[in-house]
Amino acid sequence: MPDIPIQRARLDNGLRVTLSPDDSAPIVAVNLWYDVGSKHEKPGRTGFAHLFEHMMFQGSKHVEKGEHFAHIQAVGGTLNASTWLDRTNYFETVPSHELELCLWLESDRLASLLPAMTQEKLDNQREVVKNERRWSVDNQPYGTWDERIQASLFPEGHTYHHSTIGSMEDLDAASLDDVREFFATYYAPNNAVLSVAGDFEPDAALAMIDRHFGSIPANPALPPPPDMRIDPHIGRELREEVPDRVPLPRVYLAFRMPVFGTDAFEDLTVASDLLGTGRASRLYRTLIRERQLAQDVSVFPFPIVGGASMFAVWATARPGVGPDQLEAALLDEIDRLATAGPGDAELTRVRNLHAAAVESSLERISERADRLSMYACLFDQPERINTERSRYWAVDGDRVRTAMNDTLREDNRLVLTYVPAEAPDSRQAA
Amino acid sequence: MPATMNPMRPAPGAPRPYHFPDFVRRELPNGLTVWVVEVPGAAVVNVHLLVDAGAAAEDEAHGGVAALTAQLLVTGTARLDASAFAEATEMLGIEVSSESSWDSARAAFQSLPQHMTPGLALLAEMVLQPRFDPGEFERLKAERLADILQARADPGRLADEMFLRHLYDAGTPYRRLSAGTPESVESIGLEDVRAHHEVHWRPSNAHLIVAGPADPEEVFAAATEHLGAWQGSGPGHRTFEPRASGGRRIVLVDRPGSVQSELRVGQLGIDRRSPRYFPAMVLGAMLGGVFGSRLNLRLREELGYTYGARAGFDPRRATGPFSAAAAVQTEVTADALREMVGLLSTVRDAAPDDTELHEVRDYLVGVFPLRFETTGGVAVAIEPLAVYGLPDDWWQVYRARLEGVGADDVLAAARDLLRPDDYLMLVVGDADKVRAELEATGLAALEDAPGE
Numbered sequence: 001m002p003d004i005p006i007q008r009a010r011l012d013n014g015l016r017v018t019l020s021p022d023d024s025a026p027i028v029a030v031n032l033w034y035d036v037g038s039k040h041e042k043p044g045r046t047g048f049a050h051l052f053e054h055m056m057f058q059g060s061k062h063v064e065k066g067e068h069f070a071h072i073q074a075v076g077g078t079l080n081a082s083t084w085l086d087r088t089n090y091f092e093t094v095p096s097h098e099l100e101l102c103l104w105l106e107s108d109r110l111a112s113l114l115p116a117m118t119q120e121k122l123d124n125q126r127e128v129v130k131n132e133r134r135w136s137v138d139n140q141p142y143g144t145w146d147e148r149i150q151a152s153l154f155p156e157g158h159t160y161h162h163s164t165i166g167s168m169e170d171l172d173a174a175s176l177d178d179v180r181e182f183f184a185t186y187y188a189p190n191n192a193v194l195s196v197a198g199d200f201e202p203d204a205a206l207a208m209i210d211r212h213f214g215s216i217p218a219n220p221a222l223p224p225p226p227d228m229r230i231d232p233h234i235g236r237e238l239r240e241e242v243p244d245r246v247p248l249p250r251v252y253l254a255f256r257m258p259v260f261g262t263d264a265f266e267d268l269t270v271a272s273d274l275l276g277t278g279r280a281s282r283l284y285r286t287l288i289r290e291r292q293l294a295q296d297v298s299v300f301p302f303p304i305v306g307g308a309s310m311f312a313v314w315a316t317a318r319p320g321v322g323p324d325q326l327e328a329a330l331l332d333e334i335d336r337l338a339t340a341g342p343g344d345a346e347l348t349r350v351r352n353l354h355a356a357a358v359e360s361s362l363e364r365i366s367e368r369a370d371r372l373s374m375y376a377c378l379f380d381q382p383e384r385i386n387t388e389r390s391r392y393w394a395v396d397g398d399r400v401r402t403a404m405n406d407t408l409r410e411d412n413r414l415v416l417t418y419v420p421a422e423a424p425d426s427r428q429a430a
Numbered sequence: 431m432p433a434t435m436n437p438m439r440p441a442p443g444a445p446r447p448y449h450f451p452d453f454v455r456r457e458l459p460n461g462l463t464v465w466v467v468e469v470p471g472a473a474v475v476n477v478h479l480l481v482d483a484g485a486a487a488e489d490e491a492h493g494g495v496a497a498l499t500a501q502l503l504v505t506g507t508a509r510l511d512a513s514a515f516a517e518a519t520e521m522l523g524i525e526v527s528s529e530s531s532w533d534s535a536r537a538a539f540q541s542l543p544q545h546m547t548p549g550l551a552l553l554a555e556m557v558l559q560p561r562f563d564p565g566e567f568e569r570l571k572a573e574r575l576a577d578i579l580q581a582r583a584d585p586g587r588l589a590d591e592m593f594l595r596h597l598y599d600a601g602t603p604y605r606r607l608s609a610g611t612p613e614s615v616e617s618i619g620l621e622d623v624r625a626h627h628e629v630h631w632r633p634s635n636a637h638l639i640v641a642g643p644a645d646p647e648e649v650f651a652a653a654t655e656h657l658g659a660w661q662g663s664g665p666g667h668r669t670f671e672p673r674a675s676g677g678r679r680i681v682l683v684d685r686p687g688s689v690q691s692e693l694r695v696g697q698l699g700i701d702r703r704s705p706r707y708f709p710a711m712v713l714g715a716m717l718g719g720v721f722g723s724r725l726n727l728r729l730r731e732e733l734g735y736t737y738g739a740r741a742g743f744d745p746r747r748a749t750g751p752f753s754a755a756a757a758v759q760t761e762v763t764a765d766a767l768r769e770m771v772g773l774l775s776t777v778r779d780a781a782p783d784d785t786e787l788h789e790v791r792d793y794l795v796g797v798f799p800l801r802f803e804t805t806g807g808v809a810v811a812i813e814p815l816a817v818y819g820l821p822d823d824w825w826q827v828y829r830a831r832l833e834g835v836g837a838d839d840v841l842a843a844a845r846d847l848l849r850p851d852d853y854l855m856l857v858v859g860d861a862d863k864v865r866a867e868l869e870a871t872g873l874a875a876l877e878d879a880p881g882e
Contacts, residue, residue: 024471026446027799062437066731069721071439074789076796093800097443104440111435127734131690135737135757139690141583199446212436245687247579278525279504279516289512292569295576319576345521352523356542359473363804 003386004368007202008376009209013218014190017209018372018382020197022365028198030102031091031369033377035193036186038164039085039226039306047129047166048174050083052182054125056090057081061112065121068105075101078366083164085304087377093366096199100208106194107212110187117179126171133165141246142418145314149254152238152414153310159226160306188219195372195382198365228307232256233412240414243421248295249323250316252416253330257311257407260303261379267403268311270395272299273350274342275313275333280349282333283315293321293329305378311407323417338404341397354392448799450825451808454646460661461634464653465816466646467808475546475642476538476809479553480816483535483630485608486667486747492622493603494574494610496530499626501570503528503537506561507552515556524549526556532608533667533702533747534817535631540806543643547652554656557631567620578612585685586757588881589692589858592683596879597696597751597854599675604750634663637816641809672749674698678853680767680868680876684861691763691859695770696753697852699743702818707745709843712835714742716782716790717773718754723790724773729756735766741774743847747818752847760860764867767855771873774853778844781837795829 007019038049059065072079077094092102137143147163154160194213196205234256258264276283276299287294294315302310313334317326361367368385375384453467488496504526505512519526522545528537537557541549581587591607598605606614638657640649674697700710718725718741725739741754754774758766782790802808814820855874857864858881869876 025799025803026448027803062435066722066727070789073720073722073793074796075442076793076798076800078797078800095445095448095796095799097445099443100440101442104436108435124731124734128730128737131735131757131759132737134690134759139585139688139757141580215435245583247583248576278520280513280520285513285516289566289569292572295573295580316580318572319579345517349517349520353520353525354523356474356523356540356545359542360540360804360806363473363806365803 004362006372006382006385008382009206011189011210011214013214013216015213016193016376017206018193018195018376019202019205020195020368020372021200021202022197023199026096026199027093027365028096028099028196028200029091029093029365029369030099030106031089031195031366031373032106033193033373034088034186035191035377036088037084037086038162038166039159039228040186041159041162044170044173045178046162046170047164048170048178048182049088050164050166051125051129051171051174052179053081053083053088054129055117055122055179056109056113058121058125059116060109061115062108063105065116068109071101071105085160085164086306089370089373091366091370099196099200099205103208103212107216110189110213111216113183113187114180117176119176122174122176122179126174130168130171133168137165141244142250144242145252145416145418148240148242148416149252149310149312149414152240152416153234153254153256154230158228158230158307160228160304185219185223188222189213189216190218191222193373193376195369195376197369197372226306230256230307232258232308233409234414235411237410238414241417241419244418246418246420248317248319249326249420250314250418251323251327251330252414253313254414254416255311255407255409255412256308257301259305259307259309261305263399264403264406265301265309266391267395267399268301268407270350270392271337271400271404272301272311273354274337274346274400275299277350278353282337283330286333287315287329291329292318293326294318323419327415327417334404334408338401338408341401347397351393355389358388450802450811453812456650458633458654458658460658461663462653462657462660463637463816464650465637465639465812466644466649467641467812468644468646469642469805469808472643472805473542474540474805475543475640475644476540476805477546477550477553478536478538478639478809478813479557480637480639480813481535481631482635482664482666483626484530484667485532486603487630487665488626489622490603492618493606493614495618495622495626496535497609498570498574498615498618499623500528500530500535500537502562502567502623503556503560505563505566505570507555508559508561509555511561512563512566515552519549519552522549526553530608532604546640546642546644550652551656554660558657558660560627562620562624564620567623571615571618574609574615575612578615582882585688585690585692585858588683588685589694589755589856592681592858592879592881593694593696593753593854593856594751596675596681596856597698599673602672603670604672604746604748605675630664632662632664633657633660635666639809639812639816641805641812667747670748672698674852678851678874680855680857680874681879682861682865682868682876683856683858683879683881685858685881686860686862688760688858688860690757690759691857691864692755692757693763693767693770694753694755694856695767695774695853696751697849697854698749699752700745700847701749702745702747702814704745706843706847708831708835709839710743710745710847711794712791712832713777713840713843713847714752715794716786716840717741717777720790720793724777725754725756725770728769728773729758729766733769735759735762739770760863763857763859763864764871767857767868768871768873771850771853771855774848775850778841778848781841784837787837787840791832791835795832798829
């Protein structure tokens, strides 16, 4: 495929802009990455960056509560936002003649969120977020896995130690003062990237962006990024067993790994696909098909940038298979690949799967806009969107072996096992 | 320096017209219907083979055999065993999927344009010369049985399954999941899979849909080369008339220790060819299909009871369900249920005002070009034309049909299609904590039911 076109600009207030026109359909995507995520939260306020994201939909000076969604949906647009460890993103896709509506809505809340904030709105969204946590974590089989992995791989004091969803206690503690302080600190044009992809004319779009965002003041005192430095290895094996309301045991292996954006991260991305992507992958072939120890497997590196990242593997046991047996089989397959390296054919397999997956993802202008924002926000290199394929294809067998041996080590892993709990029928009457 | 912001919503620009792309269709001599939607310049191509071999075609005594047959197809061909088949496809960057729903079975893949023809050759080989290896069959059957256990541990999936179980009567296949129950899957043998394939996977029952940067003549030629030797006709699906199992009631499924209750409220809805289709889509979106829907605004944005509430119709070849759904914290279970039932009832009292009607209808109309942004979206859009025999101009007139839905049509649909006397209210939660309050609502009599 030809490169995706990229035009960059920066407003006087520091807002970074990336534009990528494509008129194949009459739709346009707007995407904002704010360089703030749960890693920026202070002690006692876990979950706040995400709760704040909810508050961004509660209205601003010229937009009533609920109107942001209503305006976009009424023109046939789709929209949402998400918060993760490193960032918070907000995005809309609309018919292209409504581009300016998106810019107006995004700029109004960046310029004037606070006048619309009330205790009632905060209390309402606090309850919504607590229900989001109940739904996705507390009432969900295996639901605490990522929280537990983060808590083990990163020590207390490191801001990847806690999950993005946060604790109920900290959510309860969040106040309107926290909303004001967080907004004043992080929601500034010089802490954001705005990307537009799809059917638009770049000069006209840039003029519109300047018109809506240009007068919003920068924060001249952006705090320095949190100190995320950490040893590249844990230093010993950690083990945790969790009884849960699950019918089948599941084993998670998690390792500290080099951060997203490094060559080693790319090497381990290839390793993850060799191990777990497709029915011809090593773990599917041996654990699921041949030995029939696992019901499913999954392998993935986390694309995060603060000090260290996480490489995670999980497999659910087939009925009758114990977690110890499953763990041994997983480790055995990882060791075999780390020792001998991949064959040429299996490297070709994952490269071709990756090439097709990249093209498929980038069919969507919303995905283009999000990746442009991501690469601009994290690395100041939006053009990385056009080297995803070449960076992946540059990884050879030696690089895979070296990276696996450096990272997937016994003294650098957590073994987290979920086992079926005793039936709660025997609990005491209240 | 304070920012000076524009207080008014900016005026839209001039809309650029959008039309659903044209398709061409040809029936091959063996009865296979080939649809090609040429999307010049697209980066990937999507190939879907749809067969009238879904759960509605299967032998009810072996419920789930259609799903198991579809899954077993990807485990190899007479020439290639499971590993070799996986390698052959994935070397092309292709992951073949094969699955079955109530109304059809589907084998499909997405690829870079240059890999479409070799991919189609492998897809055809898989369908025409399946391996049906006994070891792979036993493996997939065991995985399916374990997956049912896993699904029932998830409160949302358990609620979905139990809602259908209690909604439809014992004679209606839809009362189970299309992939079967533990008992029905247990009864399936490899010979049942072979029989299902032999009888139902036939070209006169099948549609090949290709969407992407593909020349139609080249697709017809490739389809003829690789699928032309496929022969025969199948009986297709059974017809049945779905019936509800009982009237208005609360069914409580105990899940001790739950911190939320999963709520489902609903009744029988419409079939895919219902004359009420468009009003029903608007009604469903108004109740629970957009962020500003009545259920979501009340239960989430006003009360904070849930992360999200939704509602809608699930039209199938025969009458599918209508349901509203939300996961709410245990303490507010009874009140949340009362709110949901109330909103499903008051929608029958008065027509929506213009603002509400426009927001919902304009969303459904306006989102049209976004739905077909990808070639996968385009291929999926052809499916109902193939499966349900919708008219060829379906997508050409679709937006006009939606725009023709007025406030009175929505009210008439609500009065016809929502029948409070029929509401099944299904609750999955900690029964000891919620039973007394649910009974005290007076909404309906309560019965306890097992979660399996």
